Amino acid sequence: MGAGPAGAAAAHVAASRGLRVALVDKARFPRDKLCGGGFTGRSYLYFTEIFGEEIPARLIETKTAVEFHADGQPLGLLPQIPPMHLTMRVDLDAEMQRRALAAGARDFSGCRVSQIDTATPALVLADGRRLSARVLIGADGVNSQVAKALFGRSYDRAQIGFGLEVEATPGPDNAAAPLRIDFGAADWGYGWHFPKRESSTIGIGGVLSRNADMKASMAAYLYRLGRDPALPCKGHHLPFGEVRKTPGRRAVLLAGDAAGLVDPITGEGIAYAMKSGQLAALAAAEALAEGAPASALRRYRKALRPVHRAMRQARAIRVLLFSRLFRPAFIAAFRGSGRLRHLYMRLLAGEIEYGDMARATLRRLPGFLLRGLQMGDSGRAGDKRS
Ligand SMILES: Cc1cc2nc3c(=O)[nH]c(=O)nc-3n(C[C@H](O)[C@H](O)[C@H](O)COP(=O)(O)OP(=O)(O)OC[C@H]3O[C@@H](n4cnc5c(N)ncnc54)[C@H](O)[C@@H]3O)c2cc1C
CATH class of the missing domain: 3.30.9.10 (D-Amino Acid Oxidase, subunit A, domain 2)
Incomplete structure (x- = not known):
């Protein structure tokens, strides 16, 4: 349910494996989705892996320079970053949905879901039709009705x-x-x-x-x-760092924003939506092949571990970047260290993960922070917010 990046990736992978798939979305495509359209190297890689070829050039434009600012002050320009692509979601999502349908998924776009039975599982559409499934993948975004049906709410207001x-x-x-x-x-x-x-x-x-x-x-x-x-x-x-530890129940799996899979620092979600959709479909296919649909969640959780680990690491690092206590030192370190800026961009581009970033910076961290604190002290005379 849901034909954004998570649902389209899941449907494409499942249909390509010969499963009978219904791809249900309340919208008709092309439809827009509020998003910056930052399509990182990570997204590029996952798209290629899932859809079997590189993203068509007409859907992206590529940037190789970025400038950083903090509180209105320039922090520096990085003229040669790893490629960062930009896309328009209205076109990207239509392309992915089209590919999922071409792989054999049945088109239920323009179909609002009025009832979700997570036990059977089954969906009742607004026009009264009932779709029963052996596995249901809830890829219906941050306001997920599938998550709500399972856990009583789509997200936690304190964290969102x-x-x-x-x-x-x-x-x-x-x-x-x-x-x-x-x-x-x-x-x-x-x-x-x-x-x-x-x-x-x-x-x-x-x-x-x-x-x-x-x-x-x-x-x-x-x-x-x-x-x-x-x-x-x-x-x-x-869902900016609000990962759902248990992404589903038995034969009902949550993917993408419905599972809280957005990077807590960068806000990147397209890549994790595609990846989790792929992993959910693979877990479903395995569980069905074993004749044990209810084992889908166990398989999916195992496959998601590296993604969950990256999110946990990012949440820990986020305090350094965003909290009032550490932020001035971080900003000053960022201003003073081209290496730190470059690492950040490699992370954003998907060339390295948070673990790599932590390892690369850990040895230097005391120096970064000390220099940052010194520069922060001299640079923020009179800044009462810090
Ligand atoms: C302001 C903003 C900027 C962002 N910028 C970036 C960025 O630059 N780069 C990046 O990687 N990520 C970005 N993100 C995050 C990214 O947009 C999401 O993580 C991504 O769209 C998640 O994909 P998804 O498939 O899980 O959900 P969605 O893309 O939200 O798709 C969910 C689908 O489910 C359908 N649906 C929902 N409810 C129902 C229902 N009841 N019945 C039937 N269908 C239903 C919807 O119509 C929709 O098509 C941004 C997010 C925001 C809010």
């Missing part, structure tokens, strides 16, 4: 993240402009400007409970970028 975004008129230099990341544009989060051919995607995202007035932060960010602060923006929850 939120993003505001606008597709603004593209700047004349968008083709050559670097990506821009602004720490501090939102509390426990950041702001972004992704300059694309057709639009300038501008947004902020962070932990909702720590951002009392996100609209005001967004207006301030737009103003800082020289844009009209009153531009109409859209908002959407994102």
Whole structure:
């Protein structure tokens, strides 16, 4: 259920293995999804692995430079980062859904689900049709009704993240402009400007409970970028570090945002949605081949371990980046160390994981922080927030 990156990947993998698959979504495709459209090296790799070929060039544009800012101050430009791709979700998601259908999944787009029976499992559609399944994959996003049916709620309000975004008129230099990341544009989060051919995607995202007035932060960010602060923006929850330890029950599996699989630092979710969709479908196929659909969750949990480990590590590191106590030192270290900036971009691009980043920085961490604290002390004279 759900035909975004998680559901389309799951349906493609399951149908390619000869399983009978119904791909159900309340929307008709192409449909939009609020998202920066940052398509990292990790996403690129998973797309290729899952759909059997590289993402078509028409769906992405590639950037190799990024500039960082913190609290309005420039932190430096990295002119040669590993490739970071940008996409428009309306096109990307339609492409993935199309591929899943071409692999043999049956098209139930435009079908709202009115009832979910997690025991059987089965879905009742708004038009009264009942779809019974041996395994149900809930890939229905952050407001997951499948998660709600299983656990009583889709997400935890105290933990959830939120993003505001606008597709603004593209700047004349968008083709050559670097990506821009602004720490501090939102509390426990950041702001972004992704300059694309057709639009300038501008947004902020962070932990909702720590951002009392996100609209005001967004207006301030737009103003800082020289844009009209009153531009109409859209908002959407994102499970920013709110991983579901138990992603389902027996023959009902949760994937993507429904399982809380968004990086707690970068907010990246497309790659983890595709990956978890793939792993859920493989677990389902194995369980069905063994004639034991209820064993699907056990198999899926095992396969998800590396993803869960990466999320746990990121959550631990997040305190260093975002908490009031450590952030000034981190920002100062970031400003002073090209190596730290480069590691961050390699992480974002999917070239390294948090474990690699932690190992690479651990030896240097005391030096980074000490230098950062010294620079932070001298740089923030009079900054009462720190
Ligand atoms: C502001 C913002 C910016 C972001 N920027 C990035 C970024 O730059 N890069 C990145 O990697 N990630 C980004 N993300 C995260 C990313 O958008 C998500 O992690 C990703 O879309 C998750 O995919 P999914 O398939 O799990 O869910 P979704 O893409 O949300 O898909 C869920 C699908 O389920 C369907 N559905 C929902 N309920 C029902 C129902 N009751 N019946 C039938 N169908 C239903 C929906 O119509 C939808 O098609 C961002 C998120 C936000 C909010």
